[in-house]
Amino acid sequence: FAEFERAMIRERTSAGLAQARIEGRIGGRRRKLGDKQRREVAESVISGRKSGAEMARLYGVSEPTVSRIVAAYRQQSENQALI
Template identity: 85%
Template sequence: MSTAPYLIGYARVSKGDDQSNAAQLRALTAAGCKRVFEESASGGRWDRPRLQEMIGQLRDGDVVVVWKLDRLSRSLKDLLHLMEKIEAAGAGFRSLTEAIDTTTPAGRMMMQMVGSFAEFERAMIRERTSAGLAQARLEGRLGGRRRKLDDKKRREIAESVVAGRKSGAEMARLYDVSEPTVSRIVAEYRQREAHEALA
């Protein structure tokens, strides 16, 4: 005859909040938790001591129970990482409010779906970032910002300074840029001219 799993509760409230763990404790006790780890810390923190202590003590067949998913973590990425650690210990996971139970086939499927959506979201973010960088390169932008001066203006600045028609300070005021920017433009122009002369 199979024995009932050992249920371990985890209750958390954020530091500085007026709320207490009382409602969570009642729900976890009613669910049959034999032991409850209580914590007062932000759900965005990974280094929560009671959470780490609980995970370190998990044994095969245990079930971690929370009142709501956000009690475990407010970050989907961290939530999935915690699920992996719980699963690696041979334990299950149950959320009372969302009715998720990874000890059942339906619960496992639900968490796999959540993981798939999270991976899809990460892939979409990477794709958008790559597309944005590619477009920036096409427009002559390297760090994301559009260049203030186009090639024609840069050439006018360099030629005016090199020919002695205007000073670097005058061109900086005229084109509303800094003097170091003008100096860089002139240096690039001279380097390019020297390279072309040698070619």
């Protein structure tokens, strides 16, 4: 009986997640920085106005987060240059 109940829970959970995706909702943690803030972080670090550590302290995020933002921004810029 427990296996049957577990299968039913799994089925309902999958159906709920699928419906949420259809409605445009996604799971997971919300981003701490918005798009505008992410762009500002990347442009400040790339231009040399501020270091990654300074931007991390300013926005209350870790230095690896700033590094990922800058790397993603550079990758996006390269992809747009190729188009």
